[in-house]
Amino acid sequence: MKVLYKSLLEVKLTHEYFITDVNGQTLFGETDQQKRLQFLLNAYIDDVDSIEKELRISFSDTFKNLHDASLLKLVPAYSGFKILVKVDQSQLNDKTIVYTPARDLPDDLLACISITKKTGLIDQLTNTRIGTPFPAIYFFSNENIAGDKVSPFITSPVPPLDPLFPYEQGEMATNGTSIQRFYTDTNGAEQWNPVTGTSFANESDRMLVPLQFTYTIPTTANVTTAKFTLMDSKGNEVRTITAANGASPLNPVSLNFSADVPKPLGPGITGSLIDSTYQLQVTGDNGYRFSRTLLFSKELYDPGTWAVLMIQTKAKNPDFNLLDSDGRLLTRIAPNNVLTGPPTFEIPIASRFGYFRYFNDRGQKLTLAPSLTNYLFADPDAAFLQTLKPKTISRLYLLLTDNTGTLTKYLPNPVNYSPVKDKGNRICFDIRVPQSDLFPIVP
Numbered sequence: 054m055k056v057l058y059k060s061l062l063e064v065k066l067t068h069e070y071f072i073t074d075v076n077g078q079t080l081f082g083e084t085d086q087q088k089r090l091q092f093l094l095n096a097y098i099d100d101v102d103s104i105e106k107e108l109r110i111s112f113s114d115t116f117k118n119l120h121d122a123s124l125l126k127l128v129p130a131y132s133g134f135k136i137l138v139k140v141d142q143s144q145l146n147d148k149t150i151v152y153t154p155a156r157d158l159p160d161d162l163l164a165c166i167s168i169t170k171k172t173g174l175i176d177q178l179t180n181t182r183i184g185t186p187f188p189a190i191y192f193f194s195n196e197n198i199a200g201d202k203v204s205p206f207i208t209s210p211v212p213p214l215d216p217l218f219p220y221e222q223g224e225m226a227t228n229g230t231s232i233q234r235f236y237t238d239t240n241g242a243e244q245w246n247p248v249t250g251t252s253f254a255n256e257s258d259r260m261l262v263p264l265q266f267t268y269t270i271p272t273t274a275n276v277t278t279a280k281f282t283l284m285d286s287k288g289n290e291v292r293t294i295t296a297a298n299g300a301s302p303l304n305p306v307s308l309n310f311s312a313d314v315p316k317p318l319g320p321g322i323t324g325s326l327i328d329s330t331y332q333l334q335v336t337g338d339n340g341y342r343f344s345r346t347l348l349f350s351k352e353l354y355d356p357g358t359w360a361v362l363m364i365q366t367k368a369k370n371p372d373f374n375l376l377d378s379d380g381r382l383l384t385r386i387a388p389n390n391v392l393t394g395p396p397t398f399e400i401p402i403a404s405r406f407g408y409f410r411y412f413n414d415r416g417q418k419l420t421l422a423p424s425l426t427n428y429l430f431a432d433p434d435a436a437f438l439q440t441l442k443p444k445t446i447s448r449l450y451l452l453l454t455d456n457t458g459t460l461t462k463y464l465p466n467p468v469n470y471s472p473v474k475d476k477g478n479r480i481c482f483d484i485r486v487p488q489s490d491l492f493p494i495v496p
Contacts, residue, residue, distance in 0.1 A: 058126060058137040059152045059384050060395040062364060062375055064166075064207070065093060065133040068104040070178045070404040072096060072132070073447035081250025081401055086205055090397065093132050102448065103132040104402070107175040108168050108359060110134045115319060115352045116165035124156055125164065135395075136164060136364075140382065148388040151381045158376065160367035161325065167353070168360040175359055177470040178446065180223045180234075180403035182256055183480075186335075187268050187308075191254065191360035192261040192348055193400055195373035196326045199257045199346040204372035206252035207362075207398045209346075214245075217340060219274070222443065222480045223406030225255050234406055236443050237479055239430065246406075246443075254402045260347050261361055263354045264317060265309040270341065272302040279303055279337035283310060283347075286330045303337070310349065318350035318363070326363060364398075373398070404445045407472055407480040409464070411438045414485040417494040425491070427455035428462055438492070439481070446470065446482065464491075 072093070073079050080092040096103065112127050126137045140152035168191075170176070192198075193207045200210040214226035220235035225248060227233075232253065233245040270276045278297040284290050292313045296306045316329050326348075335343040353361050366375050375396065377383060384395045411429070413419050418436040421429060429438040441456055451466045467482040475481050486492045 057140050057142060057152075059140045059382055061125070061136045061138040061154075061382060061384075062395050063130065063133065063135045063397040064362065064364075064400065065090070065397060066104045066108075066400045066402060067093070067132060068178070068402040068404065069180075069445055070447050071101070071103050071106075073404075073445075073450050074101075075449050077447075077450050077452050079249070081253075086397070086399075089399070097131040104175075105129060105132065107171055107178075109171055110166060110168050113165040113167040113353060113361065116163075121156075124154070127166065134166070138382070150386040152384060153381050154376075157380070158366045160365070162366045163326070164362075164364045165353070166362040166364070167358055168362070169355075169357055170359045174470065177472065178404055180225075180253075180405050180445070181259070182221045182224060183472070184221060184271060185256075185259070186270065186343060187262060187266045188356065189259040189262045189345075189347070190354065190356075190358055191258050193254075193258060193360060193362045194326055195364050195368045195370075195398060197369050198326055198330055198348070199260065202370065202373070203252055204370065205397060205399050206401065207364075207373070208252050208254045208400055209257040211253060211255045212257055217342075219271075223403070225253060225403070234403075236406065237477060239439070239441065239477070239479075241477055248403070250401055250403075252399075252401055254400055257346065260345060261318075261354055262347055262349060264311040264314060264349050264351060265307070267305045267307050268335070269305040270303055270337065274302070274337070274341050275339050276303050276337035276341045277301060277339075279306065279335060279341065281306065281308055282334045282336075283313060284332045284334070286328050288332075291331065314349045318348055319352040325369070326365065327369070404447060405470070405472060405480070405482075406443050406445050407482050408443045408475070409440045409451070409467065410475075410481050410483050411465070411486050411492060412436060412483060413492065413494055414487050417488065419486075420493050420495045422491055422493055425462070427457065427460065428453045428464070437483075439475075443480070 080089040083089050124139050128135045139155040142152055144150055195207050211225050211227045211232050214228045222236045223234050225232055225234045232248040234248055236244050238244050281294040283292050331347045333345050333347050385393050419438050421431040431438055451464050452461050453464055454461050465484055467484050472480045488494050
């Protein structure tokens with residue numbers, strides 16, 4: 054008998070660094086998913102590198118050990134992956150060809166995918182906090198875990214702007230109906246930059262933690278006492294831990310919830326993911342506060358893992374379901390031979406947002422060329438030129454807009470993406486350039 058596999062779902066990880074084209078265009082502002090997918094197809098046809106160059110995607114070991122490998126197969130695809138399922142083919146009365154899983158897929162089946170880092174470059178390229186209070190990794194799902202998701206994006210909503218929160222450069226917040234990212238300008242004033250797009254992976258998605266971890270509060274927050282409260286998915290207090298350090302800033306606090314979490318994610322987990330969520334709330338003196346939805350796991354958490362995905366057959370929002378109401382795949386062929394594909398979930402990922410600093414490649418002090426006066430400034434105490442505003446990094450493209458917002462100019466991209474911080478604690482990328490008319494040196 055012929056063995057038939059069809060697509061159950063597809064996931065696209067659209068990282069800004071890789072998918073910005075030579076004209077500076079991305080797919081983030083496009084509201085039509087089919088046009089976004091066509092953008093990726095064009096990039097694939099043009100042999101443009103995508104995020105899988107830096108990531109390794111597979112079913113997690115725990116999932117592979119529990120489920121028959123002949124039923125579900127994970128297949129790498131450009132800028133993401135597909136999951137195929139073994140099916141039986143049939144035909145409806147109207148001649149539509151449909152597919153039913155060869156064996157039942159329970160509503161609470163959690164297909165668990167592990168995305169590991171091939172190198173550490175992905176952390177340098179991605180717009181994430183550098184100073185995090187604890188070592189959480191990304192967790193994505195088609196279930197509403199930390200807020201209602203908007204199909205087809207399986208990322209958590211970007212949190213609303215909190216005027217008292219100590220944002221890092223590039224960190225995103227929702228202000229009204231728009232998404233903005235934070236930065237400090239060259240005069241030290243706090244600013245917000247508008248972001249084109251929606252549903253970006255953000256700090257709320259970094260929720261997978263081990264049962265025991267260390268929580269660190271920056272000494273600049275001057276927190277001497279703090280209370281750590283863990284609550285379950287129904288809002289019941291599970292445990293409270295208090296810490297104090299006299300009149301001195303609090304040292305890193307070890308938090309051990311091994312005895313408090315009866316259902317960590319791991320082998321045999323069933324039911325809705327929402328039931329496995331917890332809320333960590335931290336309050337301290339001098340106005341410090343922090344809150345994050347967490348998922349705990351011994352087996353799935355690993356420092357070398359960039360993200361874990363768990364996809365349920367049936368989600369709270371039916372737009373994220375994998376099967377129709379009759380248990381058939383959404384993949385099908387109409388009588389006119391038009392193919393309807395599987396649900397395609399998306400994870401938009403913003404790239405690092407930094408200032409660009411230009412140094413002479415022979416150690417000479419650069420002077421600012423007249424043609425760049427509206428794009429860069431010369432640091433009076435150093436030998437470099439720096440952009441007036443931060444820019445998102447991309448593999449192929451660096452087009453600066455001048456301070457009037459009307460003119461543009463191409464300048465060299467970084468070669469090394471290790472971020473550095475300047476004297477104003479701003480994130481920067483250093484670029485070595487030869488002496489030229491564009492980058493003259495001080496006579």
